[in-house]
Amino acid sequence: xxxxxxxxxxxxxxxxxxxxxxxxxxxxxxxxxxxxxxxxxxxxxxxxxxxxxxxxxxxxxxxxxxxxxxxxxxxxxxxxxxxxxxxxx
Amino acid sequence: xxxxxxxxxxxxxxxxxxxxxxxxxxxxxxxxxxxxxxxxxxxxxxxxxxxxxxxxxxxxxxxxxxxxxxxxxxxxxxxxxxxxxxxxxxxxxxxxxxxxxxxxxxxxxxxxxxxxxxxxxxxxxxxxxxxxxxxxxxxxxxxxxxxxxxxxxxxx
Numbered sequence: 001x002x003x004x005x006x007x008x009x010x011x012x013x014x015x016x017x018x019x020x021x022x023x024x025x026x027x028x029x030x031x032x033x034x035x036x037x038x039x040x041x042x043x044x045x046x047x048x049x050x051x052x053x054x055x056x057x058x059x060x061x062x063x064x065x066x067x068x069x070x071x072x073x074x075x076x077x078x079x080x081x082x083x084x085x086x087x088x089x
Numbered sequence: 090x091x092x093x094x095x096x097x098x099x100x101x102x103x104x105x106x107x108x109x110x111x112x113x114x115x116x117x118x119x120x121x122x123x124x125x126x127x128x129x130x131x132x133x134x135x136x137x138x139x140x141x142x143x144x145x146x147x148x149x150x151x152x153x154x155x156x157x158x159x160x161x162x163x164x165x166x167x168x169x170x171x172x173x174x175x176x177x178x179x180x181x182x183x184x185x186x187x188x189x190x191x192x193x194x195x196x197x198x199x200x201x202x203x204x205x206x207x208x209x210x211x212x213x214x215x216x217x218x219x220x221x222x223x224x225x226x227x228x229x230x231x232x233x234x235x236x237x238x239x240x241x242x243x244x245x
Contacts, residue, residue: 039211043207043212047205051203054203055137055138055203056137056138057137057138061123062136065123066137069130069132072130
């Protein structure tokens with residue numbers, strides 16, 4: 001049977017390890033979030049350069065509208081990448 | 090009213106009007122030109138047409154195929170097992186206009202579309218045809234309803 005002193009040692013080392021695990025999880029989540037933003041940036045660039053010019057709507061303004069929307073989203077994503085803690089660290 | 094009566098009687102003396110509000114402008118608008126008034130970045134309508142149909146609906150569902158909760162001793166979730174990439178389900182609807190594009194898809198081949206299918210995730214996995222319904226009705230257009238799905242690890 002563990003003495004009270006030993007018990008407290010065990011519980012403090014347990015909380016330390018769970019804190020470290022939580023930190024690691026958060027760092028992994030931030031990394032995933034950042035990778036997702038970079039992926040979105042690539043997808044939007046690809047859409048603007050390759051897919052939108054092939055759009056075949058009856059409306060001649062549809063391509064311009066789609067490009068404008070995609071460029072706006074791209075600017076938002078680039079802003080989010082710039083301000084992401086992963087980028088600053 | 091008198092003018093329209095005279096125009097009907099003597100069309101040569103009353104040529105069609107031109108400029109804003111004319112028949113030409115109306116024809117253009119009927120062809121699908123949409124003007125969004127105000128600084129609103131939203132999208133109206135399906136972004137681009139699909140070959141073979143006049144697309145009226147394009148729904149994509151992104152979800153992790155595995156999403157299982159691990160329950161605690163009191164029945165509360167304490168962890169989850171999740172796929173790290175999205176699976177996708179697509180529903181396409183529209184009036185049949187031809188035999189190419191979505192009308193030419195078949196089973197067990199990779200189906201490609203003009204509209205966005207990678208708003209979420211990395212777009213991995215091919216889209217496979219699950220089912221199609223072609224609908225005809227009295228006083229209605231011949232309609233196409235297609236269902237497709239994609240899993241990240243499945244490519245043709």
